[in-house]
Every structure is written in C-alpha cells, then in structure tokens.
Amino acid sequence: MTHFDIAVIGAGSGNFLMNRSLSDQQFAVIEEDRFGGTCLNVGCIPTKMFVHAAEVAAQVRDAARFGVDATVDQVRWTDIRDRVFGRIDPNSASAHQHRENGENTTVFTGHATFTGDHSLSVTTAGGSEEVIADRIVVAAGARPTVPAEIAQVPHHTSDTIMRIDALPRSLTILGGGVVGTEFAHIFSGLGVEVRIVNRGTSMLRKIDTEICDRFTALAREQWDCHLGQGVARAETTDVGVSLVLADGTRVESEMLLVATGRVPNADRLGLENTGIELHDDGRIHVDEFGRTTADDVWALGDISSAHQLKHIANHEARTIAHNLAHPEDLQAFDHRFVPAGIFTNPQIATVGLTEDEARRAGHRITVSSRAYGDTAYGWALEDTTGICKVVADQETGLILGTHILGPDASTLIQPAIQAMSFGLTAREMARGQYWIHPAMTEVLENALLGLGR
Numbered sequence: 001m002t003h004f005d006i007a008v009i010g011a012g013s014g015n016f017l018m019n020r021s022l023s024d025q026q027f028a029v030i031e032e033d034r035f036g037g038t039c040l041n042v043g044c045i046p047t048k049m050f051v052h053a054a055e056v057a058a059q060v061r062d063a064a065r066f067g068v069d070a071t072v073d074q075v076r077w078t079d080i081r082d083r084v085f086g087r088i089d090p091n092s093a094s095a096h097q098h099r100e101n102g103e104n105t106t107v108f109t110g111h112a113t114f115t116g117d118h119s120l121s122v123t124t125a126g127g128s129e130e131v132i133a134d135r136i137v138v139a140a141g142a143r144p145t146v147p148a149e150i151a152q153v154p155h156h157t158s159d160t161i162m163r164i165d166a167l168p169r170s171l172t173i174l175g176g177g178v179v180g181t182e183f184a185h186i187f188s189g190l191g192v193e194v195r196i197v198n199r200g201t202s203m204l205r206k207i208d209t210e211i212c213d214r215f216t217a218l219a220r221e222q223w224d225c226h227l228g229q230g231v232a233r234a235e236t237t238d239v240g241v242s243l244v245l246a247d248g249t250r251v252e253s254e255m256l257l258v259a260t261g262r263v264p265n266a267d268r269l270g271l272e273n274t275g276i277e278l279h280d281d282g283r284i285h286v287d288e289f290g291r292t293t294a295d296d297v298w299a300l301g302d303i304s305s306a307h308q309l310k311h312i313a314n315h316e317a318r319t320i321a322h323n324l325a326h327p328e329d330l331q332a333f334d335h336r337f338v339p340a341g342i343f344t345n346p347q348i349a350t351v352g353l354t355e356d357e358a359r360r361a362g363h364r365i366t367v368s369s370r371a372y373g374d375t376a377y378g379w380a381l382e383d384t385t386g387i388c389k390v391v392a393d394q395e396t397g398l399i400l401g402t403h404i405l406g407p408d409a410s411t412l413i414q415p416a417i418q419a420m421s422f423g424l425t426a427r428e429m430a431r432g433q434y435w436i437h438p439a440m441t442e443v444l445e446n447a448l449l450g451l452g453r
C-alpha cells in the first residue's frame with residue numbers, strides 16, 4: 001500500500017493537474033491505457049488530421065469549378081494513417097515518460113477502482129496494488145456505446161476505425177451525431193461510399209433548427225442517409241455487414257462504424273464503495289467547484305461534465321488544479337457560453353442558446369441570418385450553402401447565441417464567443433471595431449448589423 005497526497009484516475013485531461021502550484025504534492029497518476037486520453041489518441045486530434053487529408057482530396061475533386069483541372073490519382077490510406085499516428089503515438093509515449101521521470105509523480109499502469117472514499121485498488125499486468133490518497137481526482141472519461149442489436153456483428157467504433165489497414169469500398173455509420181458526421185466527411189472525402197443510419201429524423205439534432213435542417217439536407221446530398229429509423233437486426237453477409245431497418249430496408253456495406261454516443265466510465269470505478277453520487281445519465285455529480293459528494297474527491301471532464309468537449313475538460317482541470325492548490329479560495333467552473341465546432345462538411349460551430357432555446361427561456365429575441373454567399377469572400381469561395389445566424393436579446397442587446405455553418409465556421413465564431421464572454425452588446429461588437437474587408441468574418445459583421453439595434 002502506498003500513500004499519496006493526490007491520486008489522479010485517468011491521464012487524459014487529468015494529466016494537466018500536475019502544475020507548478022502543486023509541485024509540493026506527491027501524485028499517483030493511474031492510467032489503464034495511453035497517456036493523452038481520448039483527445040490525443042482516438043478523438044479530436046487524429047480525427048482533425050484525417051479531416052484535413054480528406055479535405056485536400058475533396059478540394060482537388062472540386063477544383064474544376066474554379067477553372068483548375070486536377071484529379072485525385074490515389075489515396076494512400078496507410079500513408080495517411082501512419083503520418084497521423086507517427087506524430088501522435090510518440091507524443092503519448094513521451095507524456096507517459098515525463099510522468100514516469102517526474103519528481104513528484106508515480107505512474108500506475110492499470111485499472112483503478114475505489115475500495116473506499118480515499119483508497120483505490122489498481123489492477124496491473126502484474127497483479128494489483130493499493131493506493132491511498134488524501135485527495136482523489138476522477139478524470140476517467142467516457143467510452144463509445146454499442147447498441148445490443150449490433151454487438152454480435154463485426155463493427156468499429158471511433159476507438160478502432162482510424163487504425164484500419166485498408167479503406168473499405170463502403171462504410172455504414174450508425175448514428176448521425178458529431179462522431180458520425182465527422183467520420184462521414186473523412187471517409188467520403190477519401191473516396192469511400194458512405195451510408196448513414198440514424199434513429200432521429202435529422203442529423204445533429206441538438207443544434208439550432210435552421211442549421212440542423214440545412215445540414216440534414218446537405219447530408220442527404222452527399223451521403224446515403226436513412227433517417228428516423230432504428231435497426232431491427234444486424235447480419236454478417238458476404239459483402240460485410242447488413243443492417244435491417246424497422247421498415248425492412250437493408251443497408252449493407254463492407255464495414256460498420258457505430259457512433260451512437262458515449263457513456264461516462266463511472267460504472268467501472270467501484271463507486272458503490274464510496275459516497276460519490278451519480279446523475280441519472282451516469283455522470284458523476286459535481287458542484288460548481290468540481291467537488292463530488294465524497295469529501296476531497298473531485299471529478300472533471302467527460303465523466304462528470306454535461307459537455308463532452310476537450311476545451312471543457314481542460315478548463316475543468318485548470319479550475320480543479322487551482323482549487324487543490326488554494327482550498328481557501330475556490331474557483332467555480334465557467335460554463336456560461338460553451339462553444340463547439342463540428343468538423344464535418346460543411347463545418348459547423350455553435351455557442352450559446354439556439355433560437356428555440358432562447359424563446360423557451362422567455363427572452364424577447366431578435367434574430368439575424370446572413371449567407372456566406374452575400375459577402376465578398378463568400379463569392380470567392382462560390383459558396384452557396386453557408387450561413388451565419390445570431391440570436392440576441394431585444395432588451396439588453398446582448399448576444400444569446402451564434403450558429404455558423406460553412407467553411408472555417410469554428411474559427412469565424414470566436415469573436416462571438418469573446419463578445420458573449422465579456423458582455424459586449426451586438427451593436428458594440430458590430431460598430432466598435434474594424435472588420436477586415438473582404439475577409440469571411442464579414443458574414444458575422446453582416447449578421448450582427450442585421451439585428452437592427
């Protein structure tokens with residue numbers, strides 16, 4: 001049995017806790033898989049590296065529209081894959097090594113479960129070890145869900161599909177959420193026939209309705225979409241896998257990717273041995289400072305947050321690091337304006353309330369939408385589908401939400417996030433600064449001016 005000041009379960013965002021202000025603390029860092037967690041190894045970073053490769057290919061295919069004739073001769077999948085993981089794997093290994101060599105860190109490679117509020121059993125390759133700690137931070141993340149009707153047929157999840165040895169000719173994606181639409185973009189960009197089966201009648205159902213409807217129509221144009229239907233049964237066939245839908249339609253592809261959501265890993269932590277309480281959806285319950293319902297046990301990121309996003313997990317890790325170092329001066333999480341970027345085709349970015357949410361919350365709102373194609377740079381792009389929408393409060397003039405669909409949406413939205421975070425009104429934001437002409441940001445300027453205050 002070894003005693004530590006702080007034990008951290010999970011070296012994804014949990015690996016950022018060990019900063020200078022806690023250098024006098026002895027840490028146990030417990031990780032059962034790779035350092036860097038989901039984002040580095042199987043999430044944000046590799047997916048965006050693949051998205052870029054897919055967009056290079058898509059741009060070549062689209063070049064003739066601009067008077068440039070070019071063709072994609074070949075997609076060297078294994079070269080693309082090995083470039084991605086040739087950068088990522090050493091990064092993860094060096095993060096691990098850094099903690100192995102750290103003066104105040106001891107790494108345990110294995111699966112941690114609680115045996116009490118401050119005691120853990122770590123199952124390692126060599127047996128099991130007991131770790132006792134005065135304070136424990138749970139940063140154990142989430143994992144992909146696989147519906148029972150799929151479990152018995154060969155399938156991938158986002159954890160495995162990026163390391164396949166060869167591209168399939170066709171891919172069925174079950175789920176039309178963020179993971180499903182990003183992989184649809186990646187694989188269709190690389191030349192794979194993509195089919196999507198989604199229970200909901202629209203894709204990305206949580207986003208603003210206008211953007212959602214527009215994106216769903218564009219998804220139907222580029223992928224073979226089967227929406228509003230569950231899977232009655234799944235079968236292995238000569239081709240690969242066939243999903244039989246409720247109406248009898250068979251959707252068959254060489255490969256199947258399941259992207260039906262992610263569940264917090266709280267069910268695998270022996271929490272029944274602790275005072276840690278859960279939400280109904282399986283997340284660990286934390287207060288605004290990151291404290292669970294057990295004394296001196298904290299939690300952050302996908303295991304506890306309502307937002308499964310890396311920038312949120314990072315923010316929560318920074319806040320908890322501060323709170324561990326300064327228990328007399330606790331800081332609260334800031335979840336007021338949580339932005340998200342969806343790196344599909346077209347890209348989508350969103351922050352704050354959708355139009356419907358703003359109405360339901362009782363705001364008297366003013367709404368303005370502007371097309372990319374109505375700005376000079378939108379002309380240069382020949383864009384016909386992009387849109388920027390701003391929702392503001394009529395009385396205060398404050399921006400309640402911003403929603404963008406189109407190239408570089410996740411970059412274009414940042415001034416809106418800044419204005420919302422610092423309390424600038426839409427008018428101040430539109431009129432109180434220069435907007436570079438003819439940059440794509442003019443679409444946001446025009447949407448703000450369209451609010452009419």
Ligand SMILES: Cc1cc2nc3c(=O)[nH]c(=O)nc-3n(C[C@H](O)[C@H](O)[C@H](O)COP(=O)(O)OP(=O)(O)OC[C@H]3O[C@@H](n4cnc5c(N)ncnc54)[C@H](O)[C@@H]3O)c2cc1C
Nearest residue numbers: 010012013032037038039043044112141301302308309310
């Ligand atoms: C395909 C994909 C793409 C994504 N893209 C984006 C994006 O573009 N932008 C964005 O903001 N977010 C994105 N996300 C979400 C983002 O990756 C997560 O929100 C974020 O990584 C969560 O961080 P975390 O530290 O909470 O969990 P993780 O990074 O998952 O870390 C948890 C760690 O705990 C370890 N662990 C779990 N249980 C135990 C245990 N009992 N004992 C020991 N170790 C344990 C795990 O092995 C893991 O390393 C994406 C997710 C996926 C799946």
Ligand SMILES: NC(=O)c1ccc[n+]([C@@H]2O[C@H](COP(=O)([O-])OP(=O)(O)OC[C@H]3O[C@@H](n4cnc5c(N)ncnc54)[C@H](O)[C@@H]3O)[C@@H](O)[C@H]2O)c1
Nearest residue numbers: 147175176177178179180198199200259260261308341342
């Ligand atoms: N760019 C990003 O920020 C990014 C990228 C990837 C993932 N993520 C995070 O990961 C989380 C999980 O993403 P996700 O796409 O797996 O989940 P999701 O909740 O976004 O989407 C799941 C989809 O699967 C559908 N579905 C669920 N069960 C089904 C079934 N049995 N049959 C058919 N369809 C079914 C749902 O209707 C939904 O459309 C996201 O919420 C997001 O927070 C973020």
